[in-house]
Amino acid sequence: MYLNQFLLLSAALFAIGVYGVLARRNGVLVLMSIELILNAVNINLVSFAAFQDSISGEVFALFVIAVAAAEVGVGLAMILLLYRNRRNIDLTEIDLMKG
Amino acid sequence: MMAELFIFAESASQSGLPLGITSGGAWLLRNAWLIPLLPALSFLGILFFGKRMPRKGSELGIAAVGIAFVLAVLTGLAWLDHRDNYHGEETHLAVVTVEHHGEISHDEHHDEHHDDSHDEHAASGHSESGHHAAHSSLAVSNTVTWFQTNGVDISVGVLVDGLSVMMLFVVTLVSLLVHIYSTDYVGGDRRYTHYFAFLSLFSASMLTLVISENTLQLLVAWELVGVCSFALIGHWWEEKPNSDAALKAFLTNRVGDMGLLVGVTILFFAVGSVLPDTFGSFSIAATNTVANNGLLSHTALLVAATCLMAAVMSKSGQFFLHTWLPDAMAGPTPVSALIHAATMVVAGVFMIARLYGVFFEGLSIGGSSINLMALVGGITTLVGASLAFVQRDIKKVLAYSTISQLGYMVLALGVGAWTAAVFHLFTHAFFKACLFLGSGSVAHAVHSFDMKSDMGGMRKAMPHTYRTFIIGSIALAGLPPLAGFWSKDEILAGTGGWGLFGGTGGNGSYTLMLVMGMITAALTAAYMTRCVYLTFFGEFRGHGDVHESGPRIVVPLWILAGLAIVAGLFNLPKGFQLVPDSFQERFGHYVEPVAGYFPTISHATPSWSLAIISTLVVIGGASAAWWYYFVKVEAASKASGKSLTELPNGPTTTYPLAKIIHNILDKKYYLDHLYTGIIAGGTKGPLARMAYRFNQQVIDGTVDRVGETAVKSGQFVYDKIDQLVVDGAVNTSGRLSSEAGGELRKIQSGKVQSYAAILFAAATVLAGILIVIV
């Protein structure tokens, strides 16, 4: 198996994730697509670490996973707050401030 | 002895062109600057303490001018003594010219003592005959540093020679008489003190102008005199026409001053490039000397002379810049007498006389071709005389006559008759001042200047004024034996006109000038007769009782009238047998400098035949007018019972159209008119009126329109260019940036996903560009 296959997989995941963030209206789904992007990054890191047999790639991936968890926690809290105030979490409607 | 940088005391080692100017001389000559200082101090005194003085400042003014007059006379005598028995101990100021401009030839000079006897009579003083450049001292010059720049000292000082002594005498005398006259004439005025303050300031600046040693000082005094005339013309500035007249006078003078400014600059640097170790010099003596000896390039002199001529034309009311002078009559009459007859207007003539070297070389007066100066003088005499005809206002008549006489002087200077011009200036000052003051006293009595409606038949009521006015007019007309005849005859002889009249000699034969001079002489006689008739003869048309003016008016009138009679004797022509040799041509002998700083001009030999012809022409002009007024109008007014001023159905009303075309061809018309005029007499009126209207609409109009166009263009420039273009550019750039701000704000749509889209798009686009570039 060649490195490129892994890179292509991660690039694909990355693209899907970005699409998810830009297109989805529901807050939670946007959070899920961000997770998708982060996992793409992890795949990238791990594959590079394996092929160049340097350990720091994996360490980096571990950190990314940990931080991603923290981020999701805060993100969900935010969305919960939004739901409590607005009764819906449609991102396109939160445009009180503009210009 | 204070030596200037470029003119240094001539010592044996460096020889140079002898200027004939010594520094030092009698105490009075060295301290001639006291004369202008006195009126200046009195100006300040009156300004600050005038209100609190018993006679509200007038006594201080009269005292100052009186002392100045006495000093002027003493300086004159001291100068005559200095001129005649010069002992050669003062140091001669000689200009040294830069060697590499080729060797300057100057013949050997030796000191020559005059062994003449000193005659107690002021005017006489026999000196050696002939004019070879004896090493005699002509002028006394003392200077002190005024300011330094570029390492060179620019100095201010005093130059006392024949011309300045004569001018000092004239200015102080006329100013004194006018001061005395004004105490009565301006008696009740509410700004009596201010009037006397500015009168003293005027005298001070005129006296400074007269004795100024360099062109910069001349320019300073020239403009100061202009300001004083502005203040005095606008004395009653409550009424708009008075302040308009003052403004117009000052602005026209200012136009002329522009020429003076440019001329002085050109001369300053031209002389500077010739003299060693200085980049410029204002000194009149040096400029004249360098010009006489052909060291300056002809083009520079020509340009400078033309520019200075512009200044003369504006200040001395020559042809197309004369429009301010008649309007200047809006000022009080003593002011007109002093400023617009005797002193200020002759400043232009004085400047030509002072810088004669420059004009002589620049306009090549020597050659017989008609130069600019002669032409301008000639035209002005004719225009002045013809316009004087049609005036209703007695002062306007005298104003136009002054323009005409000034034209005479400029004409004389243009043809090279220097002494004749200066002598005419000398005599004209007296009789013109006498006429003006006379007209003032008449107007004072009648409270109006309008001859046609308010005067007539005043000879019985005001005998003194009448007699002095008659003497003045005869002198002005130029009938012998009064002053006018001698000076005018000298000028006509000076023109060196037709051979057959014997007036040969001069600097080339200027026939056209002689003809113009003759015509003007006739016209002058004619309009003065008209003026005398309308004022003093026929029935009194005014209202109220008329009584003779007080002594303070009549005494100056008589003094001036006396001078008008006596003045002529100063310069009797050369071959005049009736008088011993020593009395001939005293004026010319003393006033005309014979020195390095004066060009060598040839003198015309006066001839009897020319004198007789000119007298006949004058009598002809006078009789034509006399016949028209004293006979026909007198008869018509007796027939109609009321006092007429001109024939009711005279020729003027019959052919209006002809007159308009005619006017454009007036040159020739004048000549034809001269012949028919003598015969027909009455037709002169319409032409003058046409000329007057032409003058008002065309020349005067152009001056006013120039003013208006300047204002309109100012409006245009300000509204269009300044507000629209320059300011607009600034404002639009301001508006553009804020509108751009407005547009860019719209990108901020408020939706977080559009933000994320922008972020990602930017990142990818930038990456794409850089991948392509790197």
Added chain:
Amino acid sequence: MTTQLLTLAFERPAIDWHAVAPELTLLAVGCLITLIDIIFLEKARPYTATLAGLGVLATAIPIITLAMDGVDRVLFDGAYVVDDFALFTKAIFLISGYVVILLSTNYVAEGDYWENEYYGLLLASLMGMVMMSSSRDLISIFVALELLSIPAYLMVAWRKRDARSNEAGLKYYLMGVFASAVMLYGMSLLFGVSGSTQLSEISSFLTNGSVSSVSAITLAIVFVVAGFAFKVSAAPFHTWAPDVYEGAPTPVTAFLSVASKAAGFVALLQLIYVGFHNQSAVYEPLIWILAAASMTFGNLVALKQTNIVRMMAYSGVAQTGFILAPLAVAGHAGLEDQALSAILTYLAIYAAMNLGAFAVIITLSRKTGSAEIESFNGAFRYAPAMTVSMAFFLFSLAGIPPLGGWFAKFEVFSVLASSDDVWGYALAVIAAINSVIALYYYASVARRMWADEAPENDLTPVSTTSSLVSALAICAIVTLAFGVVPQIVGRFADVTLLTLGG
């Protein structure tokens, strides 16, 4: 290949405790505050603010001692470096953190939300920044970035029941996470290409190693720089800033506009100077575009703003453009150090000016109640001292001597002027024009406060608290000092990153 990983025996890396002292003290104070908050709840309310302030000042002590002995300390074989650069930037973070604490004591106390957690979050974020300035390794940079960003998300959404703060929080969170994800992708590629996460190794690998695909590196660099461009709100990535600044509570906005922006710049400097040291062909045009865009964009949009905080946001974007400018020519020979010191000086002076301006805005909005510029009209009549100091800060931001800003702009201009190439001069001209446009909105605000009538001219004086006044005093003195005697900051900022990196 997997076995080789397991055999590594784990031995504890030698830790130089003095070098890490500042981070540790901050950690200790943070934990202390959270503990006190949990245990004493209501009773601890008045003490947490002062305790947080004292804590921050306490961390300043180890920094001073580290600076005293002047030795550069390297830990974890190059991943964590404490040198002059790091100390100077840590000092900036701590001082601005302290001023933010002063600003927020009354704001938070009077607000109706629970108070103590605010200071815990603040200290955590400070901790992240302090770590950022010493980290020379991709992983530590990423961790430091997330440590300072996540508490910031929460602080922005601090006013739970206010829709605006809520919206700002969410926007900041989503954009922040998305940007760091993009940055991570870049970092992973960078790691992939060079095989190590140490910046120094990456740069040595990039210079002499046989590089397989140049385009991959460029993509990596752009994505990484984009991530940090978001953090410093450079032009195309700045869209979050106005909404977040307006929505967040004003002390948090101050914190974001100064501290987190500075942290972003510190990371950017480390990456470029240490990481892509000789990739100037890539990052110079990129930074040039970012700088020019943010200057022009920021200034133009700021012209039309009616809300003072949004205006300060756009002015922040413009100032970022100015700070980036020297970086755009940093690649030229001999200019690296001068550009670096120019950026650091600008950051220090910008911190003082901006915090001062926000201090005045906070004090005045206690009376006017709204951040609209109209409401500030005629402030001169009822609060002369406030207006004079606001004019002070605004004109310093505009760059008028003798106030601090002129020296900052002067340094930037001198770097650009001596860059001696067309791009440098072009940027200088753009900067000159922009400083004039910037002056327009700064001066019009100052003029409004001086000249116009106060709204229905109620001239009741403003109730100022001691902490606000002291914050204002610190900022004013520092701005004037930088203006009149600029060599103070000049000498400190004269550090270099090259010795370690290159």
Added chain:
Amino acid sequence: MENFINDWGLTVTTFLPMVGVAVMLLIPKAQEELHKKTALATSLLVAVMGILILTQFDFDATGQLQFAVDHIWIDVINSHYAMGLDGMSLPLVLLTMLVVPLCIIYSWNHFPEPQNPKAFLILILVLETGMIGTFMAQDLVLFFVFFEVVLLPMFFMIAVWGGDDRRYASLKFFLYTLFGSALMLVSFLALYFLSGSESFVLSDLIAAVSSNGVSRTAGLWIFAGMFLGFGIKVPMFPFHTWLPDAHTQAPTVGSVILAAVLLKLGTYGFIRIAIPVLPEAAVEWAPWIGLLAVIGIIYGALGCLAQTDMKRLIAFSSVAHMGFVMLGISTLTDFGINAAIMGMVAHGLITGMLFFIAGSVKERYHTLDINRLGGLLIQAPRMGWIFGLCVMASLGLPGLAGFWGEFPAILSAYNPGNGLPVTTFRVFMVISALGTVLAAGYLLWLLQRAAFGTPKDEFAEDPSITDVTKHEWISWAPFLALIVAIGIYPNLIFRVTDGAVDASLDDCLQVNASELTAEQAEALGCASIYNLHEDHEDHAAGE
């Protein structure tokens, strides 16, 4: 005392007003009298220091920098705190020290509209520091800092105490001058870097430029930057639109200081920095500066003819006057620059007086619309005559200061420095002579409409129109005395400036081109100037 003045004199004089400001900050706003007294005391103290400096000033060596002080200020960019005074800056510094106390006295009991004497007087004192500092600074960065310090107080003076359209005027004034100074800063930097001088001090820069020189194009660009920076401040023709607005909207005292001193910063910059440092570029730029100056003269005059507001007319007239000053400078000769400095001092005094009178008229008539004014000489005769005197001085009547500013400038234009096109400068001379006529036109028209004639009926029996008050007399008397004194004896100024101008002008510009042979020119290092313009060799030898 002697060495105190020598090494501390300048610093004390410059920063004394700041001490005054500090004292006034402590005094509460209510005690207005105390504020006025402290402000006046400070400014008088500065004037006393000025007189002390004048007495110590060595008049034979006006060329060298006296009381020189040079300490390191910002070592990072090695700029020094270098101050010095020579013949060129002495008259301008003394003018500043004269104007400020008189302005304070003038506004003693009638401060402009929003009554706040404390802030107003503090701004005036800050202005004084800025102005004195600029004239004494010998280091480019220090010059730039003081040049900008002057900007802020003026902006606030116009913005807060100005007329009804002050918003637009103050912003425009601020942006214009700031744009100019930004460009000036860039050119200072470029000059410093390209010439490789080791510090920003003027003498080092001149030495560096003359030793290793700056390339011709670079020199031109740098001079262009400086020209824009200073030109906007002068103001020269295309950049003058801020002046009329700033003047009409500024309070009386503000426009007096603006006219009397602030306009001189630009021209002073030219003769102190631009010309001595870059003589070659100056020679190339001089004809263009001359052209703009002449256009300025005519444009200013035409602008005046179109005005209805008295203050705006006086503002436009100062555009024309500064045109003469710039014409003097553009000739690059000793005579020309002497005339320029004299022109600056004279314009400062005369236009300052005109604005004082305009201010007093505005107070009495509450309008400056010329059509509504009239008969000033009847209602306030003394003020009318003073107005007349100032009008006469302003149109350049000899015997008053104005003449010595204009006439030598016109005179020197006839004979410009080496390497300048002689014929073009002579055309400039004629046009500027025409300018004097236009000047007489619009000024006398103003005098006629405002002073002569009878007062309009709306003011005819208005009791509030009083003649000159005590405060006005005290503040105006020195101005009037100086205008007349300098008019009669101009050596007061020329004597001081002649040596300094001689020293500042690069010697290639001075020596007469025609006398120099080619290798002498080489030796003097003026080859660049002469071969720049060998076609202008026919240097007016008697032509």
